Amino acid sequence: MTAVDTGLAPVATxxxxxxxxxxxxxxxxxxxxxxxxxxxxxYHAAGSRVLALDAxxxxxxxxxxxRADLLETDRVRLGGALRDRSFRLTDDIALxxxxxxxxxxxPTPVDHQLVPDLSLLRAACATVVAAVRAGQTVMLTSTSYxxxxxxxxxxxxxxxxxxxxxxxxxxxxxxxxxxGNTGFAQEDVxxxxxxxxxxxxxxxxxxxxxxxxxxxxxxxxxxxxMTKLLENTFRAVNIALANEFxxxxxxLDVPVTEVIDAASTKPYxxxxxxxxxxxxxxxxxxxxxxxxxxxxxLRVDARVITEAMSxxxxxxxxxxxxxxxVLGRAGIGTTGSRVVVVGVTYKPDVADLRESPAIEIIExxxxxxxxxxxxxxxxxxxxxxxGTVLTSLDEPGExxxxxVLIHTRHADADLSWxxxxxxxxxxxxxxxxxxxxxxx
Numbered sequence: 001m002t003a004v005d006t007g008l009a010p011v012a013t014x015x016x017x018x019x020x021x022x023x024x025x026x027x028x029x030x031x032x033x034x035x036x037x038x039x040x041x042x043y044h045a046a047g048s049r050v051l052a053l054d055a056x057x058x059x060x061x062x063x064x065x066x067r068a069d070l071l072e073t074d075r076v077r078l079g080g081a082l083r084d085r086s087f088r089l090t091d092d093i094a095l096x097x098x099x100x101x102x103x104x105x106x107p108t109p110v111d112h113q114l115v116p117d118l119s120l121l122r123a124a125c126a127t128v129v130a131a132v133r134a135g136q137t138v139m140l141t142s143t144s145y146x147x148x149x150x151x152x153x154x155x156x157x158x159x160x161x162x163x164x165x166x167x168x169x170x171x172x173x174x175x176x177x178x179x180g181n182t183g184f185a186q187e188d189v190x191x192x193x194x195x196x197x198x199x200x201x202x203x204x205x206x207x208x209x210x211x212x213x214x215x216x217x218x219x220x221x222x223x224x225x226m227t228k229l230l231e232n233t234f235r236a237v238n239i240a241l242a243n244e245f246x247x248x249x250x251x252l253d254v255p256v257t258e259v260i261d262a263a264s265t266k267p268y269x270x271x272x273x274x275x276x277x278x279x280x281x282x283x284x285x286x287x288x289x290x291x292x293x294x295x296x297x298l299r300v301d302a303r304v305i306t307e308a309m310s311x312x313x314x315x316x317x318x319x320x321x322x323x324x325x326v327l328g329r330a331g332i333g334t335t336g337s338r339v340v341v342v343g344v345t346y347k348p349d350v351a352d353l354r355e356s357p358a359i360e361i362i363e364x365x366x367x368x369x370x371x372x373x374x375x376x377x378x379x380x381x382x383x384x385x386x387g388t389v390l391t392s393l394d395e396p397g398e399x400x401x402x403x404v405l406i407h408t409r410h411a412d413a414d415l416s417w418x419x420x421x422x423x424x425x426x427x428x429x430x431x432x433x434x435x436x437x438x439x440x
Contacts, residue, residue: 023098023099023100023135024049024051024098024099025048025049025050025051025088025095025098025099025100026043026048026049026050026099026100026101026210027043027048027049027050027051027099027100027101027102027103027207027210028050028051028052028053028095028096028098028099028101028102028103029043029050029051029052029053029103029105030053030054030096030102030103030104030105030106030124030127030128031053031054031104031105031106031107031124031142032052032053032054032059032060032063032068032089032105033054033059033105033106033107034069034177034179034282034352035105035141035175035177035282036052036054036103036105036106037052037063037068037070037074037078038070038071038074038177038186039103039105039141039175039177039186040052040081040087041074041077041078041081042077042186042187042211043210043211044077044081044084044086044087045077045081045211046187046210046211047210048086048210048211049086049087050081050086050087050088051088051090051095051096051098051099052087052088052089052090053090053091053092053093053095053096054091055091056091057091060089060090060091063078063089064082064089066078066079069179069350069351069352071180071182073182073185093127093131094131096127096128096131096132097131097132097133097136099136100135100136100137101136101137101138101139101207102128102131102132102136102137102138102139103139103141103207104121104124104125104128104138104139104140104141104142104153105141105142105175106120106121106124106142107120107121107142107282108120108121108142108143108144108286108287108290109282109286109354109355110285110286110289110290114289114309114313115289115293116144116145116286116289116290116293118144118148121142121144121148121152122152125140125152125153125156126152126156128153129152129153129156129157129160132157132160132162132168134162134167134168135167135168136168136169137168137169137170137171137200137203137204137207138153138157138168138169138170138171139170139171139172139173139204139207140152140153140171140172140173141172141173141174141175142174142175143174143175143228143229143232143283143286143287143290144225144290145225145290145291145293145294146222146225146226146229146291146294147221147222147225147294148225149170149171149172149196149221149225150196150221150222153170154170154196154221157170164196164197164200165195165196165197165198165199165200166199169195169196169197169199169200169203169204170195170196170200170221171193171194171195171196171200171201171203171204171205171207171221171224172193172194172195172204172221172224172225173191173192173193173194173204173208173224174192174224174225174227174228174231176189176190176191179281179347179350179352180347180348180349180350180352186211186212187211187212187213188213189212190212190213190214190215190216191208191212191214191215191216192215192216192217192218192224192227192228193205193208193215193216193217193218193224194217194218194219194220194221194222194223194224194225195220195221196221201217205217228287229287229288229290229291232283232284232287232288233287233288233291233305233308235273235283235284236279236284236285236287236288236305236308236309236312237304237305237308238271238273239273239275239276239279239284239308239312240307240308240309240311240312241273241308242256242260242273242274242275243275243276243311243312243315243318244311245259245260245275246275246429246439246440247318250439256275256429256439257274257429257430257432260272260273260274274429274430275429275440276315276357276427276428276429277315277316277319277357277358277361277407277427277428277440278312278315278316278319278357278360278361279312279315279346279355279357280345280346280347280352280353280354280355280356280357280358281346281347281352281354281355282352282354282355284312285312285355286355288305288308288309289309291305292305292306292309315357316357316360316361316364317360317364318440319357319361319405319427319440320361320364320365320368322425322440323339323365323370323403323405323425324368326403326423326425326438327402327403327423330402330403330422330423332402332403334368334369334370335368335369335370336369336370336371337370337371337402337403338370338371338373338399338400338401338402338403339365339370339371339372339373339401339402339403339404339405340372340373340374340375340393340396340399340401340403340404340405341358341361341362341372341373341374341375341404341405341407342374342375342376342404342405342406342407342408342409342413342415342418343358343375343376343406343407343408343409343410343413344356344358344359344362344374344376344379344382344407344408345358345376345378345379345408345410346358346408347408348408348409348410348411349410349411349412350378351378351379353379353382356408357407358374358407358408359382359384359385361405361407362374362384362390363384363385363386366384366386366388372390373390373393373398373399373401374390374392374393375392375393375396376392376408376410377392377410377412377413378410379392380392396417396421397417401421401422402422402423403422403423403424403425404418404421404422404423404424404425405425405427406418406424406425406426406427406428406431406434406437407427407428408428409428409430409431415431415434418434418437419434419435423438424436424437424438425437425438425439425440426438426439426440427440
């Protein structure tokens with residue numbers, strides 16, 4: 001057990017079925033990242049006794065020190081949870097058997113070949129399966145391929161001799177957390193749940209209902225898994241379409257954001273998506289590839305999805321091409337030019353760099369001989385694939401750039417200095433207040 005484990009014995013305040021069955025915790029959350037930690041805090045805020053577990057001692061130390069990237073509401077929750085005996089932060093996997101329910105919230109990325117990387121999920125599920133005892137509910141929330149919950153949890157538990165739906169309960173309910181978005185409280189976002197059996201589905205719904213106001217039932221684990229893949233593939237396809245429309249509108253000299261805003265006035269049949277420098281984060285760049293990977297094995301051709309993901313992958317390269325083009329029009333050669341990238345996180349108002357297009361853009365510009373600097377108060381430093389570490393500029397006046405690329409615009413960022421910056425290339429399409437900007 002690490003030094004950050006509170007070591008406090010949980011104190012039960014009410015008699016519950018979990019206590020009657022001899023469980024010290026109502027729920028254990030495995031994986032305390034951008035999904036797991038807010039989930040653990042939501043359960044605790046709703047009155048559950050929570051075991052919050054992560055294999056990384058560094059992550060546990062950051063959480064204890066308050067360095068985790070959280071919404072302000074969750075930051076307040078964390079402060080209260082760390083002082084409460086009913087919330088235990090630990091890396092001790094032996095404690096998993098003391099929780100009535102176990103929720104797996106680990107990342108499911110893709111590798112450089114866009115092939116699903118299931119290593120973290122396989123390891124977490126194997127750990128959970130080995131710890132499970134009779135009476136527990138196991139829920140997977142990590143996005144993956146259809147059949148993953150069966151393969152990594154249900155079947156291994158059957159192999160251990162458990163009768164699913166009687167001895168233990170297995171469910172799937174994909175997370176629906178949008179980092180940095182204050183518009184939707186976790187408790188108010190409906191959750192979809194499917195179970196290995198009807199009894200599993202009911203237990204999964206009961207677990208979610210501890211803090212979620214609405215639960216939507218589907219008929220199987222597979223239906224719940226596919227629901228998440230549809231949600232994020234839908235977004236990927238529409239973002240790819242918005243990026244394509246941006247290029248079309250540019251060719252026809254039509255302002256694309258004006259067109260999108262105008263189309264949005266239609267009260268039915270249209271949903272606005274906006275172009276940008278590319279797609280980052282833990283969902284859109286990754287999740288559709290889990291579906292495509294599975295479909296390739298089945299010899300199923302998903303042409304629309306394949307083309308959309310190809311377009312998304314190519315978008316950062318298009319931004320680099322535009323940088324070269326805009327520099328050229330200003331009479332500046334690419335090699336030796338100075339470019340400052342404003343904002344490097346994958347979306348505004350978070351400190352999350354996962355799959356951020358900015359990394360690929362910076363690396364590509366550096367390979368072309370560009371002197372690239374960046375400015376982002378949320379990211380003090382970043383490491384490129386080459387091993388080079390860049391440090392954020394403290395002030396925009398530290399360098400005189402030939403071009404400024406607006407990649408991510410945080411709400412609290414002061415960009416008034418861009419009025420004097422010369423050439424400004426706007427990859428956000430949302431900076432109309434900056435005079436003379438050029439769109440990607």
